[in-house]
Amino acid sequence: MKCDEVQALLPALLDAGGTPSVEVRVHIETCLRCQADLVRYRRMLRELRELRTRYLEPSPDALSRTLVNLWEAGEQRAIRSMLTGRRLAYLAAVGGLLVIAATTVTVLALRSRRRAPIAGG
Amino acid sequence: MTESDAPGSGNGPEGDHALISAARDGDRMAFEELVRRTYTETYTLAVRLTGNREDAHDVVQEAYLRAWRGLKSFRGDAHFSTWLYRITANTAYSHVNKRRRHRSVPLGELRTEIADEHAPSPEEKAETAALQSRLAMAVAQLPSKLRAVVVLKDVYGLAHEEIADQLDISEAAAKVRLHRARKQLRDLLYDDRPSKESTE
Numbered sequence: 001m002k003c004d005e006v007q008a009l010l011p012a013l014l015d016a017g018g019t020p021s022v023e024v025r026v027h028i029e030t031c032l033r034c035q036a037d038l039v040r041y042r043r044m045l046r047e048l049r050e051l052r053t054r055y056l057e058p059s060p061d062a063l064s065r066t067l068v069n070l071w072e073a074g075e076q077r078a079i080r081s082m083l084t085g086r087r088l089a090y091l092a093a094v095g096g097l098l099v100i101a102a103t104t105v106t107v108l109a110l111r112s113r114r115r116a117p118i119a120g121g
Numbered sequence: 122m123t124e125s126d127a128p129g130s131g132n133g134p135e136g137d138h139a140l141i142s143a144a145r146d147g148d149r150m151a152f153e154e155l156v157r158r159t160y161t162e163t164y165t166l167a168v169r170l171t172g173n174r175e176d177a178h179d180v181v182q183e184a185y186l187r188a189w190r191g192l193k194s195f196r197g198d199a200h201f202s203t204w205l206y207r208i209t210a211n212t213a214y215s216h217v218n219k220r221r222r223h224r225s226v227p228l229g230e231l232r233t234e235i236a237d238e239h240a241p242s243p244e245e246k247a248e249t250a251a252l253q254s255r256l257a258m259a260v261a262q263l264p265s266k267l268r269a270v271v272v273l274k275d276v277y278g279l280a281h282e283e284i285a286d287q288l289d290i291s292e293a294a295a296k297v298r299l300h301r302a303r304k305q306l307r308d309l310l311y312d313d314r315p316s317k318e319s320t321e
């Protein structure tokens with residue numbers, strides 16, 4: 001087995017339960033280069049976990065800006081959704097009227113068609 | 122921009138509980154206090170996920186707005202901060218995808234931003250600090266799809282299942298992205314891979 005093949009498998013071996021095949025294990029046990037690479041991956045993972053508690057300080061006015069924008073954006077959205085709601089209600093009403101009109105026209109047309117043969121015969 | 126080892130809040134989950142139920146009833150002051158308590162953590166997660174401060178601020182803003190509007194659906198069986206993490210991750214993911222279609226942060230700019238944020242503190246060992254700094258930069262340089270998975274899994278410790286759920290991808294895809302991300306991070310950190318020789 002070649003180093004390249006083993007090294008391609010290393011990122012998956014770092015997962016809990018990521019157990020290497022016998023072939024891979026034997027290679028790692030006897031290859032200093034792949035051992036070194038595994039050590040680097042493990043260190044990298046340790047440092048990644050550390051990043052979680054390395055908090056980044058936002059700019060001093062960020063919090064106050066967030067709070068101001070929060071309520072403003074909330075109100076804008078509420079107004080928008082109210083307007084959208086009204087628009088939808090209006091469209092629904094217009095749509096309803098159209099359906100009623102179309103139904104009426106269809107019913108009348110059918111009736112006149114049914115009457116037609118009687119009148120002709 | 123500085124880095125600290127603890128977020129601003131020193132308040133326990135009991136205090137949070139009272140604030141959450143008040144906020145759920147529409148108490149804005151209570152929600153503002155929750156924002157204050159979780160702000161630094163949320164911001165940190167947003168920077169890690171987006172790779173830059175400007176987007177992080179937008180994501181934080183949107184995440185709190187979603188949290189306020191969705192507070193009624195928060196059942197309280199998880200920590201408020203965990204729930205907020207989910208919202209932030211989700212918001213960051215859609216934000217980054219949307220942004221990618223419109224503009225991109227030049228790499229040089231991004232490097233400077235993240236490097237500044239990770240300036241090593243004096244008490245840290247120089248080597249570890251340098252690695253941390255390079256690692257944070259490397260994470261920021263990853264393609265957004267890979268970055269999201271590695272941040273959620275290897276930094277925040279979420280399960281594959283949860284990540285798949287957050288990002289609306291299969292668990293298998295989450296794993297593939299994670300392994301690709303680790304490989305790319307490794308290459309960015311240790312740019313010394315020898316050319317093509319190998320041992321049998």
Ligand SMILES: [Zn+2]
Binds near residue numbers: 033035320
């Ligand atoms: Zn090898």
